[in-house]
Amino acid sequence: xxxxxxxxxxxxxxxxxxxxxxxxxxxxxxxxxxxxxxxxxxxxxxxxxxxxxxxxxxxxxxxxxxxxxxxxxxxxxxxxxxxxxxxxxxxxxxxxxxxxxxxxxxxxxxxxxxxx
Amino acid sequence: xxxxxxxxxxxxxxxxxxxxxxxxxxxxxxxxxxxxxxxxxxxxxxxxxxxxxxxxxxxxxxxxxxxxxxxxxxxxxxxxxxxxxxxxxxxxxxxxxxxxxxxxxxxxxx
Numbered sequence: 619x620x621x622x623x624x625x626x627x628x629x630x631x632x633x634x635x636x637x638x639x640x641x642x643x644x645x646x647x648x649x650x651x652x653x654x655x656x657x658x659x660x661x662x663x664x665x666x667x668x669x670x671x672x673x674x675x676x677x678x679x680x681x682x683x684x685x686x687x688x689x690x691x692x693x694x695x696x697x698x699x700x701x702x703x704x705x706x707x708x709x710x711x712x713x714x715x716x717x718x719x720x721x722x723x724x725x726x727x728x729x730x731x732x733x734x
Numbered sequence: 735x736x737x738x739x740x741x742x743x744x745x746x747x748x749x750x751x752x753x754x755x756x757x758x759x760x761x762x763x764x765x766x767x768x769x770x771x772x773x774x775x776x777x778x779x780x781x782x783x784x785x786x787x788x789x790x791x792x793x794x795x796x797x798x799x800x801x802x803x804x805x806x807x808x809x810x811x812x813x814x815x816x817x818x819x820x821x822x823x824x825x826x827x828x829x830x831x832x833x834x835x836x837x838x839x840x841x842x843x844x
Contacts (some may be wrong), residue, residue: 660837661754661834722779723832725778
């Protein structure tokens with residue numbers, strides 16, 4: 619079974635703090651993704667990575683950065699947290715497109731972040 | 735701009751009812767459409783659809799894709815309280831990432 623884990627289920631931070639969200643997958647997937655989920659807006663892609671040290675901006679990268687130093691780990695960083703970054707953050711992973719039978723994304727349990 | 739739209743955004747039904755959830759899309763390079771179920775945790779995969787007119791079934795859930803009219807439906811028959819969840823539709827546009835709709839929040843009352 620594919621396993622995607624996230625470092626925290628719930629997190630409370632103060633405005634201006636630096637926040638690290640960690641995601642680890644154990645299936646040797648090439649692609650990893652960070653989304654945020656807000657009511658009425660669905661899942662919106664923040665950043666994704668196709669390989670180690672590679673990253674690409676998604677639809678809403680402002681205020682975020684990422685790091686992929688190892689294939690299994692993809693970190694999301696909020697350099698200076700703001701209240702509008704209060705949200706549910708979901709990490710996902712998948713094999714590189716084109717590998718038969720491995721095209722769906724597998725999600726972690728999510729981190730619910732509250733910024734005060 | 736690629737877009738996925740789900741309707742309705744929320745739905746309340748009673749146990750035993752049948753529901754139909756809708757997903758329409760506009761993408762430049764369609765590869766597949768996926769349905770996920772999300773309870774109070776990570777979305778879990780339900781179906782992947784790539785061909786028009788071929789129904790996929792899993793128990794009381796079924797889904798079909800119409801690539802000409804650019805939509806998919808997810809049907810749930812004989813609903814149960816355990817079907818209460820957010821149902822997410824997403825399209826793979828061959829760019830290696832998924833484009834998600836807003837989700838449909840289904841609530842099944844006893």
